[in-house]
């Protein structure tokens with residue numbers, strides 16, 4: 523193809539993406555608004571709308587109020603024209619989510635399938651995924667891909683787990699999954715996936731530390747609006763920050779890691795009950811639960827204070843325990859941080875995540891959505 527031909531094709535692609543992105547960000551718009559805001563010719567806009575509609579990516583719902591003359595059609599993107607699937611793999615269970623093009627969860631499911639390094643496990647996972655897809659009547663051709671979040675650090679090439687003590691999944695490979703999953707597939711460290719979700723929800727964030735308060739704790743560092751990976755992909759593994767060198771034994775082999783104080787498992791162990799009953803008793807004024815929770819918040823604030831010294835930015839409380847936090851808990855954390863830190867943290871710097879236990883699966887799924895939006 524000639525250079526001119528290539529250039530014409532590139533311009534066409536760019537224009538199509540501009541029109542789609544404009545509609546996506548506006549939510550609802552009209553042909554005239556697109557022409558005016560993008561300063562694009564009417565025929566170019568019409569042509570691109572026609573292409574996008576033929577590809578099933580747009581929908582026209584209703585009309586704008588007339589300001590004289592013909593009423594303008596209201597144009598939106600078809601948010602379920604493509605969906606991405608996220609899988610969260612835990613030691614004792616699996617989470618499935620399907621998200622639409624705005625990153626909204628349209629379906630979710632939790633299955634009690636304990637992890638094991640066997641073909642039987644991967645085959646069952648593939649079958650359950652097919653069940654999730656057909657059970658929710660998802661159009662197979664609309665599925666962008668399946669993104670798998672797991673506990674464990676992923677090797678830089680994305681093909682395997684390089685550190686996986688909790689689940690004993692050091693042998694986990696992407697190819698184990700792709701043998702039974704026929705869609706595009708990728709592996710993601712659950713803590714990093716959580717950070718992608720928080721970045722998606724808070725696009726203004728430049729720097730932050732994410733506290734993933736799951737059954738096992740996780741964490742990640744965001745700088746310059748990106749998740750910091752590190753040379754060996756283990757940046758932000760704040761769960762192994764040492765709080766007391768002679769504290770409780772951590773699964774990593776060291777003592778007194780943040781994991782042993784602030785994971786959901788640690789809270790369950792300290793209280794001798796499940797997370798939901800614990801918070802019910804706590805909020806009903808139980809003094810033993812209060813004492814355990816105060817101690818939990820004290821350790822969390824200590825880590826937050828020290829990490830904020832390193833990363834001058836937001837603190838994001840994410841994952842399983844995040845929806846259990848009340849404003850009074852955030853205020854307690856803030857007061858404890860500010861009572862010992864030379865720099866004052868403001869209330870708006872502490873952000874509470876909203877997706878609970880589905881956080882890693884949703885964050886992982888967003889990868890394929892972002893990729894689609896960039897290349898449409």
Ligand SMILES: [Zn+2]
Nearest residue numbers: 762772774779
């Ligand atoms: Zn540890």
